[in-house]
Amino acid sequence: MRWNKISDAVVRRLPLYLRVLDEITTEDPHKSLISSQELGDSSGVSPALVRKDLAWFGEFGKQGVGYEIGYLQNELRHILNLDRTVKVGLVGVGQLGHALARYQLSRMKDVHFRIMLAALFDSDVEKWGQDVDGVVIRPIAELPAVVQSEQLEMMIVTVPAHAAQEVVNLSVNAGIKAILNFAPTNLEVPADVRLANADVTLELQRLAYYLGV
Amino acid sequence: MRWNKISDAVVRRLPLYLRVLDEITTEDPHKSLISSQELGDSSGVSPALVRKDLAWFGEFGKQGVGYEIGYLQNELRHILNLDRTVKVGLVGVGQLGHALARYQLSRMKDVHFRIMLAALFDSDVEKWGQDVDGVVIRPIAELPAVVQSEQLEMMIVTVPAHAAQEVVNLSVNAGIKAILNFAPTNLEVPADVRLANADVTLELQRLAYYLGV
């Protein structure tokens, strides 16, 4: 890590800021400055927190003026490693995995989106060799070799719950350092691997709490 | 809300606990007791926090003994409103929406899963009347009427970013109190409506932060 001990809460907001800046450069290319107030309003964060978040990484603004949009954009992309192509794999090309794969691949038309889905894996013999928008589906046994040869850095896991830990172990041993998990199960990873859970069922269940009786 | 001021952080962990209990009753039906230690280990939460979370809602355990699994399961289901059927709609039956719809519908075979996808909406004339595993796709214009007639309580939003706020407004005006949003945009909702964001792109971007240079 290039900056020490930045909290997860801070990192989670950076892509939000970047998205707002990207929207502005598209919709209003003439606009060159933005205040923490405006950036906060557009991303749902308080102005004070916007300034504090950005200040962890440097002095990007000018007092009395605000932040230069293009400059801040570049800085945020650099901080998030999005100023280079990041290659990601996906394991489990079922209903959900297939849709996520196509969704990711469709987003790559976007100039700003530098996360590239470069490999698909599945355990089903029938699927091996099949093609999803130009990316071929391979056996899970090939995962370690492909992580190396394709230089994959992240893995999306959309296998059934009972298979997820095994797939994660395989990925971690192959050198993967960031995993996005959609399987409805609690996974163990070493401390140096980042795991993000995106279990839709869990989200719906917690939302149900807020419904009336 | 039936309990006052329970924090979001607490609510977020309850479905985790419930999932662990459901797994245990399936895999080892003879087991009848569980300690906060064990429940914590299985859900990735410290034992002290497990006890504190549960204590907000009542005294569910016995000192020196632990928690009775079946009883705790029932209590958690009740707290989460999962002891009744909760009906949910989905707007935007594109690639991702279609997959999520089928995924949700497939999960309803599960006895414990009481969240029922009961309506689909799309703006595309071509899709109206089409059927996804038994649920028909309707025009978005019909959303308010269907929310009433079908008693929908939650809405899953999988429309493009530029259409999301409008769909959310329509849903909120129709009485929806909980929204799961997959569109990559910041949405405004009234204070009494719960909004959960599940933007895959944002998750991948924040994970990219943790990759080396």
Place this chain on the structure above:
DNA sequence: TAGATTGTTAATCGATTAACAATC
């Protein structure tokens, strides 16, 4: 009874907000 484990209080830790001097 002795051992185990809860429910709860106090201590700690961390994140957000408020406030303002610096300065463009």
Place this chain on the structure above:
DNA sequence: TAGATTGTTAATCGATTAACAATC
């Protein structure tokens, strides 16, 4: 210069952990 807005420190708020009396 006067007004605006940053970067930063101090104050506040909230969540987690530690510790232990209560008690099964």
